[in-house]
Amino acid sequence: MAAAAAKGAGGGASGGVPGGAPTISGLFGRPAPLDAIIDTLPSGLIILDRDRTVLRINRRLEGMIGFSVADGNGGCLPCRHLLRGRLCVTGCPARSMNADSPPVTVESDLIDRERRRIPVRVTLAPVRAMDGGLIGFTEVIEDLRVAGAAEGRRPAGAALSGIIGNSPQMQKIFNLLPAVAQSDSSVLITGETGAGKDLIAEAIHRASERAGGPFVKVNCGALPETLLESELFGHQKGAFTGATDSKPGRFRLAHNGTLYLTEIGDLPLPLQVKLLTFLDDQVVYPLGGTRGFQTDVRVVAGTHRDLERMVREGLFRQDLLFRLNVVRLRLPALREREGDARLLLDHFLATLSQRFGKPMEGFSRAALSILLSYPYPGNVREIRNIVEYAINVSRDRRIDIADLPAYLTEPETPPAPTGEAGAGPSPAAWAGPEDTWADTERRMILDALVKAGGRRGKAADILGWGRSTLWRRMKRLGIDGG
Amino acid sequence: MKKILIPIHGAEVAPRFDLATEVAFISQDPEAGRWSERIVVVPQPSAERLCHMILSEDVKTLVCGAIEEEYYQYLVWKRVTVIDSVMGPWAAAADRLMAGDLASGAMLFCRKESANGD
Known part of the structure; x- marks a missing residue:
């Protein structure tokens, strides 16, 4: 093999030792060999001159591509022949x-x-010289087979970025996510509060080509309009009282990455226009500035609100909805996810008990019965909080009824979920303090059957259940669907 | 007639077999003993199409950059001599091959002589 890059090439990144490898000086007390630092990196690294000729590669990259740098030929090999990408x-x-x-x-x-x-x-x-001129490039190369293997080591049920779920409803989401992630289109994630919209947004980013870039999250409902505009689009120094410095804004910070706008339904109308303009031309105009900045940002938006209804009420721009709604993911509420409540209970019990250093064996039969019959209007966030509370309160290795929050064991109306209209069973289905779970389930089924015109398959779809689950539950509740 | 195919990228051997959009055919007239060159532009980069071209044109030797194992083994099975991981100007690679001095992994660039910027 005669091929290779550049050990010793260009000698001395900053004052190399005679005939030896390049060194880094001015950082430590004494000059240090460059290789000692770059060879410890977990990713491949290649350093190029401004003509994209290989100056140096680290050991990780040698291992990845199979070419050694020890064979000489420094300073003459174009990067494309070494990397072959x-x-x-x-x-x-x-x-x-x-x-x-x-x-x-x-x-x-x-x-x-x-x-x-x-x-x-x-x-x-790019690599800049002290005088600001371009002198070369660095390339960091990550082996995605390693990331894939790490995904494979995750426990059963954990399909993506910490999102737990084995239900058919969640499997559908998991199956859809890789394609959504690769598309680079705007994504609108809807679902009730606590359903995991933020996790899904991050999972999309992590699985996308932008994964190496930043994932920036902005809560559109957390700031007043003027502050939010500055936060999103930045401002120039002196743009308003107190603007003592220029600020780049979240859109520019998210360059080459993903900007996640959570609670997009709370975005004030004037900013909706500005966001629409950005989505059209990807140029950011900071407050008080005359010059626009071109950015490359993928926008993912999330909301628990019914945006179509907001459009009808004049609270949300229809054109912005169309622009964001390129890909839409509706996250099912936890009560629609068959079998996931049990999975999540076990998952949170294992992870939280480990974190708190309090080994737990599980749930008593009675506690489990209550936990599995509760509708969880706060979704995954609520189930996690309940388990965390129970672990803290429990004096035993097993969680019993007495360890559960009082509102679960006392007959009381659970807090109303903030679900979007038309998404799955109506939140009104959970009303009625005297209702048992069976009554509620019966009403849900009847409601779905009415909506579906008596067709069981469609009713099962509305409920987010399989046909056989619906049939089994109808039989148990004595509902005659004929 | 002895035929050589080199997937090319400008004046260089193409870094990737599967992404080459041009190929150089080098053939020797058995009677005259002269070598001739012909550059062919392929409509779309495709390893399958190149393999088909190699076999249909009765190419005996392939000189290329990176090639996937699947195509390498296929061509070797089809009795094509494959010299891969060659880095440098394709004309230099052809000269070295004809001189019987070209092996897989050959680095033919001289200092700062990258022939073309891609």
């Missing part, structure tokens, strides 16, 4: 980079010396 051939981002360009992250693949195709994530950044 798809990106190198189809359009290297470095070609259009200058000294001020922000880093770019893209997913691609390369073929190693063993002729294997390796999926990788590449982050390319």
Whole structure:
């Protein structure tokens, strides 16, 4: 093998030792070899000159691509021949980079010396000299097979980014997510409070090509309009009283990544117009500024509100809804997710008891019966809080009825869920302090059957259940669907 | 007639077999003993199409950059000599091959002589 890059090439990143490897000086008390630092990195690293000729690669990358740097030929090998990436051939981002360009992250693949195709994530950044001129590039190369293997090691039921669920409803979401993540379209996530919208948004980002970039979250309902505008789009120094410094804004901070706008239904109308403009041309105009900044941001929005109804009431712009609604994910409420309550109870018991250093064996039969019959209007967040409370209160290794929050064991109306209209069973289905779970379930089924015109298959779809589950429960409750 | 195919990228051997959009055919006329070159632009990069082209054109030797194991083994099974991981100008690779001095992994770039910027 005669190929290779550059050990010793270009000698001395900053004052190399004669004939030796480049060193870093001015950082520690004495000059330190560059390799000692870059070889410890868990990702591949390649350092290029401004012509994209290989100057140095670290040990991790040597292992990944199968080419050694010890064979000489420093300073003459174009990066594309060493890396052999798809990106190198189809359009290297470095070609259009200058000294001020922000880093770019893209997913691609390369073929190693063993002729294997390796999926990788590449982050390319320019290197500036002290005088500000472009002198080269750095590329960080992450082996995505490692990330894939880590996914495979997750416990059963944990399908994506900490989202737990084995129900058919959640499996549908999990099956949809990879395609949604790869599409780069705007996404609107709807679902009740506590259903896991934020986790889904982050999962989309992590599974997308933007995963190496930032994931920035903004709560549109948490700030007054003027502050929110500055927060999102930034401001120039002196734009308003107290604006003593320029601020880039979340959109610019999310460059090359994903901006998650949670509670988008609470975004004031004037800002909806500004967001719409941004979605159309991807240019950010800071408050008080005349110059726009081009950014590359994927917008994911989440809300528990019924945006269609808000549009009808004139509270939300229809054109913005259309723009955000390219891909829509509706997260089912926990009560619609068959079998997931038990899974989540066990999951939170295991993780929280470990965190609190209080080993727990499980739930008593009576406690479990109450926990499984409760509708959880607060969804996953509520089930987690209940388990956390019970672990803290319990004096035993097993959680019993006495360890549960009082509102679960005392006949009391659970807090009304803030569900979106038309999404699954009506929240009104949980009313009635005297109602037992069976009564509620009966009413849900009848309601769904009425909506479905008596067709069981459609009623099962409305309820988010399988046909056989609906049939079994109808039989148990003595409902004749004929 | 002895035929060589080199997937190319400008003046260089294409870094990837599956992404090459041009190929250089080099063939030797058995009677005259002369070598001739022909550049062919392929409509779309495709490893399958290149394999088909290699077999239908009765190519005896393939000189290329990175090639996946599947295609490598297929071509070897079809009795094509594959010299892969060659880095450098394709003309230099052809010269070295004809001189009987080209092996897999050959690095033919001289200092700062990257022939084309992609």
